[in-house]
Each structure stands twice: as structure tokens, then as C-alpha cells.
Amino acid sequence: MTDFAPRIVVTQDDFDLGAEAEALEAGPDTGAVVTFTGRVRNVADGLHHMEIEHYPGMTERALTEIAEQAAARWPLSGITVIHRYGALRPGARIMMVATASRHRDAAFEAASFLMDYLKSRAPFWKKEVTGAGADWVDAKDSDEDALARWSDTGT
Structure with a gap:
């Protein structure tokens, strides 16, 4: 069991990458923070915007469950998952995954697992x-x- 609660945010609002990463760096045992940010890409036909929908409550529960699985698999000191919804134009941030650990390998692996x-x-x-x-x-x-690799390795 971990001694932290994963930070899960589902919002229409943009977020501050630096502030989110800095919050994870604050842990006394944190030696590595890995972040990934997804952005809206343009498409060949000229994307006007991407609409992202979700079911409130269900989405947060699902994200919390997968974050807890990551925390059970790797020695982490923190997890942040932020995902936006609504109409987002090209270049806008969609989501962020950030993991913190004493060592980089665990932080990288957990972030990759969450992204998959x-x-x-x-x-x-x-x-x-x-x-x-x-x-x-x-x-x-x-x-x-990519997701299947996590069930094959038992990590």
C-alpha cells in the first residue's frame, strides 16, 4: 500500500504543467519525476477542434483504479493524472500523466503503463x-x- 493518494483531475480547464510537476517533486523520497503531456494534433482535413466527452464519476473512478494499480506495481511517491474534456482546439493540452519515485526506472515504467x-x-x-x-x-x-505488454510481463 502507498502512503499517498493519486491526484486525479478531470476538467474543462487548462492546467499548469510546472506547478503540477513541482508538487510531485516536493516529496522527501522523490529522486525522479516523469511527466507526459498530450496535445491536440491537427489532422489532414484541417481540424477545427476535438470534442472529448466522459461520464462524470465513472471516469474519475476508472482513472483512480488504474493509478492505484500503478502504485501497487512500482515504488512510487506520487501520481498525477489530469485529463480535459470539452471542445479543444489544435495545440491545446488534453492531458498530463506524472509519476514520482525514488529512482527513474519506476517513474518511467509507471508513466508508460498509465499512458498505455x-x-x-x-x-x-x-x-x-x-x-x-x-x-x-x-x-x-x-x-x-502497447497495453497488452503489461499483462505479458507481470511487472
Whole structure:
């Protein structure tokens, strides 16, 4: 069991990357903080915006559960997962995963584990809105393959 509660935020608001990372650095046993930030990419047809939907309550529970799995697998001193929803224009931040640990390997592995989960299993629905219309975005086979590696290794 860990001695910290993962920080899980689902919001329409932007967030401060530096402040979030700095909060994880504050732990006395923290020797490494790994962060990943996802941004809205433009698409060939000229993305107007991406619409991200979720079910309040269910989404936070699912993100908390996966963060707790990461905390049980690796010796971490902190986890932050922030995911935005609503209409986001190209270049906007969508999400952030940050992990803190005494050593870098655990922080990197846990961050990668969390990212693989978010890409394929987190309960968010994304729609790309372009001048040509709107299309829902599905998880890619490569995202599923990345997630599968965590069940194969037993890490």
C-alpha cells in the first residue's frame, strides 16, 4: 500500500504543467519525476477542434483504479493524472500523466503503463471536427498492443 493518494483531475480547464510537476517533486523520497503531456494534433482535413466527452464519476473512478494499480506495481511517491474534456482546439493540452519515485526506472515504467491505459481503456470519447464533418476517434491496434505488454510481463 502507498502512503499517498493519486491526484486525479478531470476538467474543462487548462492546467499548469510546472506547478503540477513541482508538487510531485516536493516529496522527501522523490529522486525522479516523469511527466507526459498530450496535445491536440491537427489532422489532414484541417481540424477545427476535438470534442472529448466522459461520464462524470465513472471516469474519475476508472482513472483512480488504474493509478492505484500503478502504485501497487512500482515504488512510487506520487501520481498525477489530469485529463480535459470539452471542445479543444489544435495545440491545446488534453492531458498530463506524472509519476514520482525514488529512482527513474519506476517513474518511467509507471508513466508508460498509465499512458498505455489512457490511450486504449480510459472512458473518454473523442470526436474530430473538421471542415469536412465530424468523426469519432477509435483506439488504434498499436494502442491495444502497447497495453497488452503489461499483462505479458507481470511487472
